[in-house]
Ligand SMILES: NC(=O)C1=CN([C@@H]2O[C@H](COP(=O)(O)OP(=O)(O)OC[C@H]3O[C@@H](n4cnc5c(N)ncnc54)[C@H](OP(=O)(O)O)[C@@H]3O)[C@@H](O)[C@H]2O)C=CC1
């Protein structure tokens with residue numbers, strides 16, 4: 001299904017929408033809960049899922065009166081905090097639990113804000129069940145876009161990632177055949193302008209200081225390596241049915257122009273706003289309506305100059321590698337993503353250097369023969385094998 005078909009058909013929503021928030025304890029998850037609090041008349045949180053943050057899930061379930069809680073990490077089955085859940089709230093565990101709430105009859109909308117490959121279970125289940133899916137988990141689209149997009153129904157898959165929300169909004173009412181190219185904006189991250197020598201000395205503490213966005217640790221490191229932008233190029237490729245090379249990365253350090261679409265007639269539409277993820281989260285939940293903003297309004301007379309520039313793919317090779325993986329297609333983006341997840345964590349834990357992230361991704365891609373994506377179990381296998389390759393590469397190089 002092309003996302004463009006959704007614009008024609010419109011959507012009807014159950015009122016209040018019964019929302020499942022997966023990854024509820026994270027950066028996107030907590031901001032989603034904030035949006036739900038502000039619009040309690042329209043949004044009812046019926047389920048929350050976390051990995052390890054059991055106490056958080058229990059507190060949220062009590063606050064919102066949830067019918068379901070999922071703890072993805074099964075080692076928490078006997079956690080005493082679960083005893084504080086009301087008897088009416090059902091608890092389940094693991095991937096099975098995620099899949100179950102993403103497809104439950106009494107859930108209308110699923111916010112997939114799980115980080116990493118693990119987000120694919122809920123995304124896949126929600127699409128198969130025909131739920132409205134507010135998709136933050138970019139990794140699963142990168143890895144499994146070939147599997148997921150054919151399951152998406154008109155107007156039922158709304159991106160949450162700020163750039164993709166912007167592109168989506170620019171495309172409402174337009175036709176795929178009129179799109180000339182997409183300008184995907186990129187802050188440049190904390191190391192914008194640095195060369196390889198300087199990059200070889202940067203630390204995780206430095207990388208975790210994003211200049212414009214407050215986000216979870218994994219995506220913040222991805223922003224520093226520009227892997228985030230690489231993942232986003234592939235995310236746009238799948239969501240908007242455009243070739244990888246129609247997505248142009250545009251460095252814009254102010255992060256106020258969230259992305260732009262250029263049409264065949266030379267017209268460019270852009271979406272602007274403050275760097276506050278509650279805006280795209282709320283748009284995904286309110287679409288096709290618009291509700292009162294959750295963020296302070298901007299006085300554009302006071303905004304300093306906007307600047308635009310080109311990304312340096314020689315210094316920040318993760319962007320180049322991700323695009324290569326996207327051009328290769330098939331299972332290559334899955335291998336690339338798995339290697340990045342392993343190396344990103346190793347860098348955060350001080351087990352490797354900044355440039356080793358790129359080297360690990362290159363190594364794993366070099367050892368991968370891409371084949372067409374066929375199934376979730378196949379992707380799980382490629383993911384597991386690539387993680388092993390990445391871990392042993394890091395063991396051998398970063399002692
Ligand atoms: N943060 C942002 O501003 C943006 C994020 N995104 C994307 O949204 C997704 C979430 O990012 P972000 O909120 O920053 O991440 P966080 O690390 O802040 O939160 C991740 C959430 O996922 C849960 N989680 C972790 N592992 C698993 C698992 N195996 N199964 C189920 N749940 C799990 C965590 O639970 P626990 O607390 O228990 O570990 C937590 O609730 C990512 O894909 C990211 O790329 C996209 C655009 C912007």
Ligand SMILES: CC(=O)[C@@H](O)[C@H](O)COP(=O)(O)O
Pocket residue numbers: 161162163185186187188189213219222223224228229277
């Ligand atoms: C908020 C959001 O959507 C992030 O993906 C953001 O884009 C990260 O900033 P970078 O542009 O630095 O990757």
Ligand SMILES: [Mn+2]
Pocket residue numbers: 161162163164232
């Ligand atoms: Mn983004």
